[in-house]
Amino acid sequence: MESSLLVDVVSVFTDEAGGHGNALGLVRASALSEGREQEIAALLGFSETVFVEELIEHGAHREAVMRIFTPGTELPFAGHPSVGCSWWLDRHGTPVRALRVPAGEVLVRYAGDLTWITGRAEWAPEFEFHQLASAAEVEALDPADVTDGRHYSWAWIDEQAGHVRSRMFAPALGIAEDEATGAAAVRLTTLLQRDLLIDQGAGSRLLTRHLGDGSIEVGGRTRAADPVRLVLA
Structure with missing residues (x-):
């Protein structure tokens, strides 16, 4: 039925x-x-x-x-x-x-x-972070080249302003490419120890705040x- x-x-x-x-x-x-x-x-x-x-x-x-x-x-x-x-x-x-x-x-x-x-970084899945030289290099990535794991590629658009361009590929989670990934934003903000403005995927936008106590706000x-x-x- x-x-x-x-x-x-x-x-x-x-x-x-x-x-x-x-x-x-x-x-x-x-x-x-x-x-x-x-x-x-x-x-x-x-x-x-x-x-x-x-x-x-x-x-x-x-x-x-x-x-x-x-x-x-x-x-x-x-x-x-x-x-x-x-x-x-x-x-x-x-x-x-x-x-x-x-x-x-x-x-x-x-x-x-x-x-x-x-959220907290330890709550999020582990990602392999790949810092590239430019936003253009991030945009040129092909999801078909990623066959396993969880990979987050990013580059500065404006380092002084904390503005990042990123993409995330996670075959391990059954996701070829994720359009916007809050958990990865938590981990990246923890890694860089600063507030961020993240443009991910085709045009999604994430904001983060580093709270200084191990916690990260994502908005x-x-x-x-x-x-x-x-x-x-």
């Missing part, structure tokens, strides 16, 4: 005009999705899909319990799903102070059209996209 699941979709880390961004699937956990999270994420094919399992009220504050899946594996933490889910919850009238993910508590704040989340803009109805056998 077939069942259908309606999946909300948002685009995370868009530019100021709402262009580009990384697609994210959002599912409110139910009996239909329970135990099939990895299957659903693989069928959707987004770089990540999140499952919101519970909203917990703490007086004036609210937390969301969330799990994150790539098409190939579950992640303890990821930046673009955390930013996108926080924005989506706020848009549906349930803003949160924090997300509870397997890695720990991800603090959330809203500032105008930006949504910010706080960006999100917009709604068309939902997807998924048919499950």
Whole structure:
């Protein structure tokens, strides 16, 4: 017997005009999705899909319990799903102070059209970082040349301003190329020990703040996209 699941979709880390961004699937956990999270994420094919399992009220504050899946594996933490889910919850009238993910508590704040989340480098997957000489070299990379691992290639656009051009390839996560990668931005900000403005992929934009206590804030803009109805056998 077939069942259908309606999946909300948002685009995370868009530019100021709402262009580009990384697609994210959002599912409110139910009996239909329970135990099939990895299957659903693989069928959707987004770089990540999140499952919101519970909203917990703490007086004036609210937390969301969330799990994150790539098409190939579950992640303890990821930046673009955390930013996108926080924005989506706020848009549906349930803003949160924090997300509870397997890695720990991800603090959330809203500032105008930006949504910010706080993560730590040790929560993020390991990446091989490759600093190139120019943004043009980053743009010339071919995802077909990367067959395994998790690789983040970057170059300065303006080092004094902290402006970076980057791309990320992660066959190990089932992702040929990720349009915008918050977890890698957390690691790069930790590595460079400074705030960054990152242009990744085809035109996505990420902002980071180095907080000095081992924590990194990642912020960006999100917009709604068309939902997807998924048919499950």
